Amino acid sequence: DTEVTQTPKHLVMGMTNKKSLKCEQHMGHRAMYWYKQKAKKPPELMFVYSYEKLSINESVPSRFSPECPNSSLLNLHLHALQPEDSALYLCASSQEFYGDRRQAFFGQGTRLTVV
Amino acid sequence: QKEVEQDPGPLSVPEGAIVSLNCTYSNSAFQYFMWYRQYSRKGPELLMYTYSSGNKEDGRFTAQVDKSSKYISLFIRDSQPSDSATYLCAIHTGNQFYFGTGTSLTVIP
Numbered sequence A: 001d002t003e004v005t006q007t008p009k010h011l012v013m014g015m016t017n018k019k020s021l022k023c024e025q026h027m028g029h030r031a032m033y034w035y036k037q038k039a040k041k042p043p044e045l046m047f048v049y050s051y052e053k054l055s056i057n058e059s060v061p062s063r064f065s066p067e068c069p070n071s072s073l074l075n076l077h078l079h080a081l082q083p084e085d086s087a088l089y090l091c092a093s094s095q096e097f098y099g100d101r102r103q104a105f106f107g108q109g110t111r112l113t114v115v
Numbered sequence B: 001q002k003e004v005e006q007d008p009g010p011l012s013v014p015e016g017a018i019v020s021l022n023c024t025y026s027n028s029a030f031q032y033f034m035w036y037r038q039y040s041r042k043g044p045e046l047l048m049y050t051y052s053s054g055n056k057e058d059g060r061f062t063a064q065v066d067k068s069s070k071y072i073s074l075f076i077r078d079s080q081p082s083d084s085a086t087y088l089c090a091i092h093t094g095n096q097f098y099f100g101t102g103t104s105l106t107v108i109p
Helices: none
Strands: A004-007 A010-013 A018-025 A031-037 A044-050 A053-057 A064-070 A073-079 A087-094 A110-114 B004-006 B011-014 B019-025 B032-038 B045-051 B054-058 B061-066 B071-076 B085-093 B096-099 B103-108
Touching (some): B004 B085, B011 B019, B019 B085, B032 B071, B045 B054
Antiparallel strands (some): A044 A053, A064 A073, A087 A110, B019 B071, B061 B071, B085 B096, B085 B103
């Protein structure tokens, strides 16, 4: 089973709303990632959690707030977003972030539209 | 120079053709190489993962790493219309993840 599950699949939110994206994996992976992908562009790394600790924050605006409640779950809390934040948000996981077992498996993404 | 360079295509081939997709990278220390396939409006799907150099084969797919040339390739044999997608190379090194821009492939029946 190489499944990473993301909910919701689609989300429309206003600029004053607060919402959360959720990601779940049950593969025992200890590294989890959030990526943002705009149309016809490659994914851009936002955050990496390794062993439930935030390891990488790629200078993401504070209106995006990640949370890793346990080794299987990863959330992305959204607040006061801008229309330019509309994109496909992808979650991924890998067995490890460092070492040889770092191949990442992606979820199907949440398509976010900010109006 | 970008860490990873990939020709965006688009690439269009007839069904049954052998497809060659390529990326070049900048740092000879890179060791972990991945190929992803992404269908429109879906998440990337991991196709191949290679550590260091050499070839790796899985069904119709072969991944090749040439560290001397800093060149990675994905070959698709007997291409099918269902292979039509965007193919992304990716490199994971240290605490950095680099994606190529993706090559759009269309296999024509």
